[in-house]
Amino acid sequence: MTASISCLVIDAVDIRRVADFWLAALGWEEREVDEVGVSIGPPGGGPGIDVIAVPERKSVKNRLHLDLRADGSTQAAEVERLTGLGATRADVGQGPDVSWVVLADPEGNEFCVLSRSVQDLDAEGR
Numbered sequence: 001m002t003a004s005i006s007c008l009v010i011d012a013v014d015i016r017r018v019a020d021f022w023l024a025a026l027g028w029e030e031r032e033v034d035e036v037g038v039s040i041g042p043p044g045g046g047p048g049i050d051v052i053a054v055p056e057r058k059s060v061k062n063r064l065h066l067d068l069r070a071d072g073s074t075q076a077a078e079v080e081r082l083t084g085l086g087a088t089r090a091d092v093g094q095g096p097d098v099s100w101v102v103l104a105d106p107e108g109n110e111f112c113v114l115s116r117s118v119q120d121l122d123a124e125g126r
Helices: 015-026 076-084 118-123
Strands: 008-012 031-032 038-041 048-053 067-070 103-106 109-111
Touching: 008 015, 015 031, 015 038, 015 048, 076 103, 076 109
Parallel strands: 008 048, 067 109
Antiparallel strands: 031 038, 038 048, 103 109
16 A cells, blocks of 8 residues: 655645745645635646645745746746746755756745756657
8 A cells, every 4th residue: 555645735824825826826726715724736636735824934944845847938937927926036055057946935935946848848758
């Protein structure tokens, strides 16, 4: 027997703001809302993200993060779109020569935008 991932969880002080950011960033839909949090996921099902209310703000670098790929655009265009939604550039010690861009959501949770798009991988047969 094995386990399967049900969802990823993001702690947030302002669950609505963080959930709305990830809804727009990923093009997902809201699944459930209650006093504890907001569940979002891809249309058609599959593992999603639960944004759960916590009383304290983030204080250290995440130990787990999401890696995103541009879909139908470039890395630069995707970074611009995400910063327009409220993401900010983040320095986690990645150095100047990496191929990815580190961003943070509206409450500081880091994530990366990778250099190759979904279409680049498709063209490479991956």
